Amino acid sequence: MKTRDKIILASLELFNERGERNVTTNHIAAHLAISPGNLYYHFRNKSDIIYEIFLEYEKLVDYYLQIPDDRDLTMEDMKFYLESVFDGLWSYRFFHRDLEFLLDSDERLRQDYREFTNRCLVAINRIFVGLAGAGIIQSPSDELRRAMSLNVWLVITNWMAFLKTAHGTEMDSSLSITRMKQGIYQVLTLEIPYLAPDFRDQVMALREQYRPDLPDTHLGELP
Amino acid sequence: MKTRDKIILASLELFNERGERNVTTNHIAAHLAISPGNLYYHFRNKSDIIYEIFLEYEKLVDYYLQIPDDRDLTMEDMKFYLESVFDGLWSYRFFHRDLEFLLDSDERLRQDYREFTNRCLVAINRIFVGLAGAGIIQSPSDELRRAMSLNVWLVITNWMAFLKTAHGTEMDSSLSITRMKQGIYQVLTLEIPYLAPDFRDQVMALREQYRPDLPDTHLGELP
DNA sequence: GTATTATTAGAGTATATACTCTAGCAGTCA
DNA sequence: TGACTGCTAGAGTATATACTCTAATAATAC
Numbered sequence: 001m002k003t004r005d006k007i008i009l010a011s012l013e014l015f016n017e018r019g020e021r022n023v024t025t026n027h028i029a030a031h032l033a034i035s036p037g038n039l040y041y042h043f044r045n046k047s048d049i050i051y052e053i054f055l056e057y058e059k060l061v062d063y064y065l066q067i068p069d070d071r072d073l074t075m076e077d078m079k080f081y082l083e084s085v086f087d088g089l090w091s092y093r094f095f096h097r098d099l100e101f102l103l104d105s106d107e108r109l110r111q112d113y114r115e116f117t118n119r120c121l122v123a124i125n126r127i128f129v130g131l132a133g134a135g136i137i138q139s140p141s142d143e144l145r146r147a148m149s150l151n152v153w154l155v156i157t158n159w160m161a162f163l164k165t166a167h168g169t170e171m172d173s174s175l176s177i178t179r180m181k182q183g184i185y186q187v188l189t190l191e192i193p194y195l196a197p198d199f200r201d202q203v204m205a206l207r208e209q210y211r212p213d214l215p216d217t218h219l220g221e222l223p
Numbered sequence: 224m225k226t227r228d229k230i231i232l233a234s235l236e237l238f239n240e241r242g243e244r245n246v247t248t249n250h251i252a253a254h255l256a257i258s259p260g261n262l263y264y265h266f267r268n269k270s271d272i273i274y275e276i277f278l279e280y281e282k283l284v285d286y287y288l289q290i291p292d293d294r295d296l297t298m299e300d301m302k303f304y305l306e307s308v309f310d311g312l313w314s315y316r317f318f319h320r321d322l323e324f325l326l327d328s329d330e331r332l333r334q335d336y337r338e339f340t341n342r343c344l345v346a347i348n349r350i351f352v353g354l355a356g357a358g359i360i361q362s363p364s365d366e367l368r369r370a371m372s373l374n375v376w377l378v379i380t381n382w383m384a385f386l387k388t389a390h391g392t393e394m395d396s397s398l399s400i401t402r403m404k405q406g407i408y409q410v411l412t413l414e415i416p417y418l419a420p421d422f423r424d425q426v427m428a429l430r431e432q433y434r435p436d437l438p439d440t441h442l443g444e445l446p
Numbered sequence: 447g448t449a450t451t452a453t454t455a456g457a458g459t460a461t462a463t464a465c466t467c468t469a470g471c472a473g474t475c476a
Numbered sequence: 477t478g479a480c481t482g483c484t485a486g487a488g489t490a491t492a493t494a495c496t497c498t499a500a501t502a503a504t505a506c
Contacts (some may be wrong), residue, residue: 003453021244021324024493035455040495042453100320100387101244117389147412150385154409155374158381162373164323166340186377189370193416226483247463258485263465265483452503459496464489471484476477 004042006032008056011049015094020050020102047106054109057092058116064088065123073130075202081127082184085156090180093160117153124149136203137194148194152187159183185210227265229255231279234272238317243273243325270329277332280315281339287311288346296353298425304350305407308379313403316383340376347372359426360417371417375410382406408433 001009010032014023025046029039043049064084067073089096103110125145132139140148163179188207195203224232233255237246248269252262266272287307290296312319326333348368355362363371386402411430418426 019324019327025495026493035457036495037456037497038454044495046494097323098321100384101242103388104242104245114389144412144415147409151374151378151409151412154381154385155377158377158384161323161381162377165326166337186370186374189367189374190413192367248465249463258487259465260467260486261484267465269464448506450503450505452501454501455499457497460494462493463491465491466489467487469485472482474479474481476479 003032003034003038007034007039007042007049008052012053012092012094015050015053016092020094020098025049047102047109050102051106051109053092054095054112057088057095058112060091061085061088061116062119065120067123067126067130069126071130072134073127073136074134075136075199075206078127078131078136079206082187083181086159086181086183087177089156089160090177093180096157096160097164121149121153124152135196136199137191138196140194148190152190155186155190156183159186182210182212185212226255226257226261230257230262230265230272231275235276235315235317238273238276239315243317243321248272270325270332273325274329274332276315277318277335280311280318281335283314284308284311284339285342288343290346290349290353292349294353295357296350296359297357298359298422298429301350301354301359302429305410306404309382309404309406310400312379312383313400316403319380319383320387344372344376347375358419359422360414361419363417371413375413378409378413379406382409405433405435408435 007028011023011028014028014031025039026036028049029036032039043052061084065081095102099113103113128137128140128145128149131137160180160183163175185207188203188210191203192207230251234246234251237251237254248262249259251272252259255262266275284307288304318325322336326336351360351363351368351372354360383403383406386398408430411426411433414426415430
């Protein structure tokens with residue numbers, strides 16, 4: 001593998017593991033057993049590495065979020081989109097953690113990320129349109145669909161942070177791809193009231209697959 | 224005002240303005256025209272300052288989120304809770320920005336924040352119970368109510384980050400308390416399907432007050 | 447083989463950052 | 477007045493971090 005690619009890969013690994021803020025270029029070089037000079041031969045600076053990683057992330061999500069407009073969507077489609085999105089978020093989980101700082105430090109990334117967000121929102125909207133077309137959900141008004149899509153986006157992009165902050169120090173157990181996918185449970189919760197009667201049971205069954213297994217440590221003492 | 228309080232206040236200001244990561248203890252001291260030594264006389268380290276700020280934040284939110292259990296809730300209550308929560312988020316907006324790092328750096332804060340989150344989730348749950356009791360929303364199952372409350376929390380705590388990242392470089396215009404409160408629009412969107420017919424119009428009218436004024440730059444090209 | 451280019455090592459640097467240390471000052475209390 | 481305590485200044489430090497520079501080595505072209 002080319003050194004350049006190794007740098008990107010190692011950086012992603014370290015960033016995900018320890019957070020971008022805690023990973024220096026020297027760490028990355030040391031981890032790969034190469035010299036700092038070598039690293040800086042391939043990348044002008046740390047931001048450039050991050051930007052390259054973002055491009056990969058973007059490509060991945062854009063690839064998975066191609067919504068067909070020549071046909072309606074199926075339950076399988078919906079499941080695929082949800083799984084893919086959470087897979088992507090998992091693989092590049094460092095990214096949303098320090099998002100604001102990253103965007104502040106790199107104007108190019110800021111622009112690209114903004115457009116990326118918009119494309120994602122459009123895709124979510126299209127998914128709702130496709131699901132409505134298939135009779136899986138009732139067709140909401142344009143305005144409601146937009147607000148709903150935005151809520152889906154907010155839930156998805158905040159799920160990771162919630163897991164990391166709301167659960168105990170037992171980081172190991174709480175941070176797994178399985179835990180991550182329980183975000184799907186939350187997203188499907190948003191859809192419940194809009195489900196068409198014919199599909200309600202199916203969607204609820206799908207949702208059930210992602211129900212958190214834990215004895216819900218939080219919310220112990222409810223009224 | 225005591226120096227100690229001045230330090231807390233100035234820190235909060237600077238943190239909100241530039242982000243915790245971009246504000247050093249030396250900056251804070253310089254901003255107050257005091258010496259670093261003076262600052263460190265009052266606080267052992269930077270984390271201690273942040274922790275003190277958190278305690279204030281916590282106190283504020285806990286104060287506003289006291290949910291009466293001897294009566295049902297009114298529309299005014301709901302509006303009050305929403306406004307208060309977003310006010311709090313605005314006043315301490317630096318906090319959620321670097322949350323994960325802050326919790327990683329301070330075990331005490333990690334613990335406290337986890338309990339804080341749980342209290343907030345319990346409060347949101349109680350609000351839903353109160354609203355259902357008043358006949359404003361239909362009473363959902365325990366399980367659904369919990370999942371809904373969590374979604375409300377996710378939307379609320381991610382709204383700021385969304386504003387900051389999804390909008391253009393025109394930070395000034397996009398980041399205002401007004402903008403912030405448009406998050407209420409998103410939260411009320413979550414409630415729509417559960418509204419009791421008698422209150423539907425009222426809640427929708429309230430929601431309308433927070434509708435984003437802008438020509439929705441994002442989501443321009445929808446199907 | 448030789449010239450040229452791409453890659454790498456590794457020492458080094460400028461700056462920043464969190465924090466320390468000593469000494470002086472100011473208010474208070476006897 | 478004098479001692480004591482709390483507060484403050486400001487120089488200073490150890491460490492980290494992003495990044496540079498030069499020289500050497502490997503790969504490739506001719």
